[in-house]
Amino acid sequence: MFSMSPLFGVMKFEKEPPSFNGFGGMLFTYVQDAGGFAFVGLAIWLLLAILRPIYDYPTPETRKNRLISPLMVIPGAIGLAAYLVAFGILLVAFSSEVPDNVTDPSEITVVPTADPAMVAIYEWATFIGGFFMLIGFVGPFLLDLSKLRFNRVYAIARLSFQEAVRNRVVWVFLAVLLLQLFPSRWWFGGKAEEELKNIIDVSTRFNNVLLVAVGLLLAAFSIPNDIKSLTIHTIVTKPVERFEIVLGRFFGYVGLITMALVGITIVGVGLIYAGNIEREAKQESQRSRVVNYGRLEFTSRKQGEDFRGTDVGKEDGYRLHIAGGPNSPYRAVWNFTQVNPTFGTKEKAVKLEFAFDIYRTTKGNEGEGVLCTFDLTTWKWDPARESEYKAAITKAFGNQQNITPDRVEDWEKISQIAQEFGRYEWLGQEVFDYHTIAFPVPESFFKNALEGKPNKNESPLGSSIDGKPNLIRVSVKCETPSQFVGMAKWDLYFLEAEGSFIINYCKGAFGLWLRTLIVIALAISISTYLAGVVSLISALLIFLLGFFLDFIATIVTGRNEGGGPLESLLRLVRNEVTAKELDKTTAVSAVLAGDSIYRWTLRRVYNVIPDVNRYGWSEYVAQGFSIPGDMILINCLSAAAYTLPWLVAAYYLMKAREIAA
């Protein structure tokens, strides 16, 4: 019934993939951050409008500055008032040190040294200020959207498309065939089962460079070339809103890239299916696992021991380990707050898949894995019924360690026990280093978990950080003495379903599309003000910085080795190692204050950089995991949230620009 053949697929996430958890908080922070930028933009716009006004004369005696509207001024004034409140609180009540436990720059806020109510007022004041600044800045843009006409935007988009095609840009995309036409094993060695992974990995990287480079080049030079060659004169002298030019160019190039990507994806999928891919590789990667992840914690049964997993000293500290042995008190525990409702209705079983890291302190027997025990319980499991449960197992199976799922009789018995007690054990599973292994869990076990639901914080299994009760717990113990088993959150999951590889491949391409969309918006927006080459370099720089966003985050949050630039300089001059604590002198305080100003500034720059890594989903495809729909949706929102402010900036830059100057 179940294949027990070891596979190699495992996802590795350095940080939680984006999800809708905490979406409200994200939105709140976004309004605060984007509102700050809107404030700066609005202030610059109003200042320029006052210094260089353009007047309309409704009557010969009256004049009106067409660059300033009440929709800017009134919300701007309200926003400014809110910011003044926040600034006042900041001056009297807070310091701006970054707490130790903050890893995400968006979580950085002021640290209270006074009443927590003041923190709340500060946060809400910056939110309200940001909200009104956004209205003031985006409001005129939204009003002007009503003036846009599809036909005009389409005409310019079509023109951009034709321009690229007739200038033979599309030929560049054929370069992708060079890579796809040859078997990957010609280029890369490695194991047979890694063939498809290599193909997906390399083609994704290549497509990335190809599409981003073409999108960037086209977008960065389009409007500057129009201005340079004066062709824009024949467009803006028609009833064309200037933002229609930006939108037309944007959609034209996005259309071109979309068509190219669709072509490349079709060729890619076609060659994977038509190509002579190794059987092991197909088994490994040509699938799309839909999985349900839990939350991992490490526990010890020793009284009073705070066990958080053992660091065995591997260079990559991604996984933490538990020591093995029959009497080992250490467990790796996955708690599941969500259980797919269809689990309880599946005919026979659900697969629990896992892949662990084995750290051996003794060689062990050649060809043998490390033994692990899996203890699955639902929130209805009552530890007081332990002996009753054991008795039921003994009665059903005697001394037999694991049941054989293929034996209908055995399976029915274990299903009954799992449903009755809310517990299911899988004993003595041999685990190999980084090999994905699966075993079946009876559907009746899930039925037990899904019947009724514990109220918040009422589950005996506890609850997650956001207060959702845990419904299922999987506790893993290593039975082999002197061996360690390493795990991370993403190493164990219930296999909900097998999706379509082709759809998953297309989803991966969609991530690349989002990334290219961002780069095109970025380049076009910048090019409304700067010359082509400067736009290209600026957009490329901002885009490339996106790949180092995690590193920048460590600097912004003060988690990097050696502190900020001034602290690093001080240590360099004094010849001090980074581990040494600095003296508490006035000079050091000045240096640290300087660094905090640097971090504050960098925090603002951080917001301007796109998080391009979040759109790299090829790893899912390569490892054979389905790309979650909610992750796609949240990333679409994220791309829109990043792109829109750039387009609004482009709207203002085009509006303010003297085309013929």
Place this chain on the structure above:
Amino acid sequence: MAEPTPAKTKNDIVVETRNLTKIYRDFWGRKKAVALNALDLTIKRGEIFGLLGPNGSGKTTTIKLLLGLLFPTSGEAKVFDRPAADVRKNEKIGYLPEESYLYRFLNAEETLDFYGRLFDMPGEVRRERSEKLIKLVGLEHAKKRTLREYSKGMRQRIGLAQALINDPELVILDEPTSGLDPLGTIWMKELIVKLRDEGKTVLMCSHRLDDVQDVCDRIAILFNGDLQELGEVNRLVEDARRVELKATNLQLTEALKADLKAVIEKHGGSLETFGHPTTTLEDLFKRVVEESKARPGRRYLPSNTNN
């Protein structure tokens, strides 16, 4: 040439500038040059108005200010009673730039279709209008060729076609005869007059004074950004100190000359010249080309000339 319809109401004013000034500044806001200084101008419906002046006098700046390509430093520019920065006024305007700044990867049909779309024109209207205009500018034979294959004159013709795609009420032409051969120039001038006769208003600027004189009803002469002269061409070029007399069926004889001199002197004047009038080179060229079309073949023989 037909006389322009006189302006009667405010609705007949198509272009109006009041105190229109453009000062170019550097990055720091320091004054670099005054391109246009306090221009007061009114252009009436149905007239051909010419802007004249040497390079840097402010002609093109005026046109760019009217089109919203530049923003005024001070003063006001209104077109069809709308501020120059309002793009809605462009619905009634056709603009032909000095150079034909068009997309060279498009052919004539695609070019006109593109600009028609910018006016949000329905497909059928676009096709119909494009066909008519291509015929009007004489590019039927080359309508499928991309503009990069066009000569400068052909580009100017298709440029004019794009300016007329929306059947505009105001046609703004910046150096319309630039790049055209003499026949093309004549064709362009006739077309400008025809546009006026159809009730359209034409604003043109040109270096070629003969062209302006031939077609314009009124002109403004600019120098260093200042308006120097404004008025009807005939009135401005009229030399009130001289009298011209034309007659036919007369022989140039000394007796005739003496008689005329006596009559002129009797009325207090003096005879300056006496002889046959000369035709313009333009007329000569036009006649030669027309004769050549009618009777192809070589006409010029060295023995026909003195050299």
